[in-house]
Amino acid sequence: MTQASKSDTVDLLRALIRNACVNDGTVGSGHEHRSVETLTQYFGVAGTVFEPQPGRQSLLHRIEGSDPSAPSLLLMGHTDVVPVNASGWSVDPFAAEISNGFVWGRGAIDMLNVTAAMAVAFKPFLTGETPPPPGDLLYLAVADEEAAGTYGAKHITDHAWDQVGADFVLTEIAYPPIDLGGGVRYPVSVGEKGPFWTHVHSTGTPGHGSTPYGSDNALEPLIGGLASLFETPAVVGITDVWRDFISGLGLDPGLESELLDPDRIDGAIDRINASDPRLATYLHACTHLTVSPNVIGGGVKSNMIPDTAVAQIDLRAVPGQDRDDVDRFLGKAMGRYADRLRFEPQADFAATESRPSGSLWEVIVDACEDVTGSRAVVPTLMPASTDARFFRERGAVAYGVGMFDRRVSFPDFLSMFHGNDERVSVESVGLTVTMLERVLDRWRTA
Ligand SMILES: [Zn+2]
Structure with missing residues (x-):
């Protein structure tokens, strides 16, 4: 990992937490335009902005690959977060404090950590520092994931599939390692209920x-x-x-x-x-x-x-x-x-899943080995819904990928989703951006 990538990701993560894009399910909440502005400043390049309702902005960058027949890859993160009950927190949930080696705040693991790491791993392609992969490479920061994507991924996939459509998608959720007595395994989400x-x-x-x-x-x-x-x-x-x-x-x-x-x-x-x-x-x-x-x-x-x-x-x-x-x-x-x-x-949405095989899966396993020395990747399911479903329904292969140190166990991690004292270790933020950088590098040269 480069120290610069790690500190850029931590800085961006903290800025996204402080933007407090709290989505309470009403159309007037979210205010994701704040994080679109933060990301645009970080990239230094304007992208395509979708805004189906005032303030409900999503940001897209699409880099054309060298081979129009090669598969495209989309990195998608959401910028909204769920509300907090501040009285249950031991810190200010939107101050993005760093203490005891953790970044604390609403969205630290769901999923501003990954949204930030994706931006940092993507930027060298956007600036031309790194040559593009054969297929198109996309970055999409979406609004409204926490309320079914109505003003975010659902709107964009319904109305602008020609712009955001991709063969492969990386998104949430990133799971920490799991060890149930048989040694450490690295879960990757391949489907959701x-x-x-x-x-x-x-x-x-x-x-x-x-x-x-x-x-x-x-x-x-x-x-x-x-x-x-x-x-x-x-x-x-x-x-x-x-x-x-x-x-x-x-x-x-x-x-x-x-x-x-x-x-x-x-x-x-x-x-x-x-x-x-x-x-x-x-x-x-x-x-x-x-x-x-x-x-x-x-x-x-x-x-x-x-x-x-x-x-x-x-x-x-x-x-x-x-x-x-x-x-x-x-x-x-x-x-x-x-x-x-x-x-x-009231809602009938079939579960969606992608098979744990094929070119992107192989790249993930190789990248896991680059980062951890282990190829022990296991596919798993996400009990709740994410924006991945809008892409799987249209035939894309979508996985949830990240990387964590072992300071928070798999079960404790699960309890932090939408819970109190949400936090991510600084080390894990670095591992996640390294993992994504390795995935993109291997994807580019595969
Ligand atoms: Zn999420």
Whole structure:
């Protein structure tokens, strides 16, 4: 790693954190124009700016390659961050302090660290210091990733695919190394689960709360159904990505076979949960149609029997599961209440994945060896959604790549996403920019 790349990335990361592009889901939030200005100053060259709503800016640079038939590669990072509850933080979440070897602040790992490192690795191509790769090379800093990309990646891929379209994409999320007893492995995200958000409605007959005998209360089937849902184990889905991940970890053979067996995996995760609950939560999410009832409402007044009630449920499917699986599960899990409930789909997004093979995958494995001396890269899944899906849906191969030191463990890292005291070690920032520089160098000369 060059010291200059590392310190440039740390400086840029701190500037992006201080810009506080907080996206609360409303169109008036985000203010990503601040970070487009920061990046434009850093590059010293104006790019293409997309601004579908005032302030919701995204920045694109596209460098033409030497061979129009060669595959293109896009580096994509988002500049927005989720809100904070400052009272839970031990530092100012937007001061970007450096202490104890960490850069602290909202966005430090999601994903301003990578957005900054991508800019630093990309700049020599933009200035002409490094000759371009055979195919086009693109850098895209997007707004609004934290609210489904409406004013960012979704808008741009829908309206400007001719400008941002690429065969290969590097984006989030960058995972730290993982060691489950079989030695250190380097996870790369190759796919993400699909949200199948659903509203569950129930209806009843209004009446006076003082005379409930024989009443038809809308809360009864809803609450009964939810209680039954909470007690029903989630449906297992063992996918190719999971098989590749588990068989790449070098686990004890007994544990490996349990984790690959749909009938025994829940028992193995329960056991892991006793010693490492955060890891268990991740392993469970990667292998199940997860179900989380998150909002419930009904009734208007203490003395009125409610005639409507609704629950909002966050369901997430692994690759291969679809709306039919969701409806079948809800119908069965809500038991005897199911036929008094109505399921209303709010979002149906199939999981997306790219295979861990091919030219970019090989380059990532080689670059990992350059940086760490190890080729032990394992593909894994992301339980939440990212902008990668807009590109995978159009046929691009997309991976989440970065590099971390071992000061934060894999499970602790997961808990920092959208959590308190988000931070990244200065060393990890340096490793990530080095990793990306090695990827680009190998991509250029492959
Ligand atoms: Zn993110």
